[in-house]
Amino acid sequence: MTDSRNFDVQRALFFVDRISTWTGKAFAWLILGLMLVVCVEVFKRYILNAPTAFIFDVNNFFYGAAFMLCGAYTLAQDGHVRGDFLYGNFKPRMQAWFDVILYFLFFLPGVLALLYAGWDYAGLSWKINEHSNVTANGPPIYHFKTVIPIAGALILIQGFAEIVRCIVCIKTGHWPERLKDVEEIDVVGEQLAESQYVDEESRKMAMEQASHIQEMATKRGVSEEHEVLHEGNVDAKNDKKGQP
Numbered sequence: 399m400t401d402s403r404n405f406d407v408q409r410a411l412f413f414v415d416r417i418s419t420w421t422g423k424a425f426a427w428l429i430l431g432l433m434l435v436v437c438v439e440v441f442k443r444y445i446l447n448a449p450t451a452f453i454f455d456v457n458n459f460f461y462g463a464a465f466m467l468c469g470a471y472t473l474a475q476d477g478h479v480r481g482d483f484l485y486g487n488f489k490p491r492m493q494a495w496f497d498v499i500l501y502f503l504f505f506l507p508g509v510l511a512l513l514y515a516g517w518d519y520a521g522l523s524w525k526i527n528e529h530s531n532v533t534a535n536g537p538p539i540y541h542f543k544t545v546i547p548i549a550g551a552l553i554l555i556q557g558f559a560e561i562v563r564c565i566v567c568i569k570t571g572h573w574p575e576r577l578k579d580v581e582e583i584d585v586v587g588e589q590l591a592e593s594q595y596v597d598e599e600s601r602k603m604a605m606e607q608a609s610h611i612q613e614m615a616t617k618r619g620v621s622e623e624h625e626v627l628h629e630g631n632v633d634a635k636n637d638k639k640g641q642p
Contacts, residue, residue, distance in 0.1 A: 407566060408574055414559040415474045415577035421552055422471020425464055432460035452537050455530045459542050466549035470556040475579060494567035501561050509554045516546030 435456055443449040450456075472478055485493060522528075523540035530536030566574045596604070 404566075407562065411559050411562060411574060412577050414555060418470040418474035418552065418556045419577060419579060422468045422474070425467040426471075428460045428464040432457065432464070435460060451533045451535070452530065454532055455537050455539070459539075462542065463545050466545055467552065469549055470552035473553060473556045473560065474577065476576065489571075490567050490573055491571050494564040494573075498561055498564035498568070501557060501564070505557055506554075509550055509557060513547055513550035513554060516543075516550050520544045520547055 435453070439450055439453045485496060488496060520540065520543040523543045528538065528540050528543070530539050563574050
């Protein structure tokens, strides 16, 4: 019964992760659109001497939408910045307690305020048919402001999933699995696999070292590794003392 319940919880977490991952990957393409807009504008401005008046607004639309709508994806991948100088030395259960307290103290009030204020903000913008005031004939921005409550809702849903992860970790002492996505180490593996100058054994050793470095960088469960290393050092010292 317990295993079935844990499986249902894990499946629900993966479902939320998939939503955040899909939206993050979909709206990440806005960066390419932003790059294209900037390149075209540079060509028009400096080659054709025909700048676009509303280019500043368009840049804000692309970058702002990508920044906000990819927030849930970053949270799903545990990619947001945190102060690891203390957190990384905690055991998983202590990390979970630390996270869940901060979620209730700061995350939930902040995101709920963003969602509430963003809803009114966007609704008013639609009512008055708001346009940008950067230029005399600026483009409409009510659709752009609608992104604010949508992004807030996506982050809130993922935040609830993260709180559930913390509760599971508090009960079990281990972090539940996350929906994996392509990481830099995967790219390294593909490059090594395609290389003609690296044999299979060297590739495996390089991947193991890269995986170890990445694991240490994430600071997950570092305290257990420190304990193991400390016990190993103590045993080594005792062995040396026992030698004639």
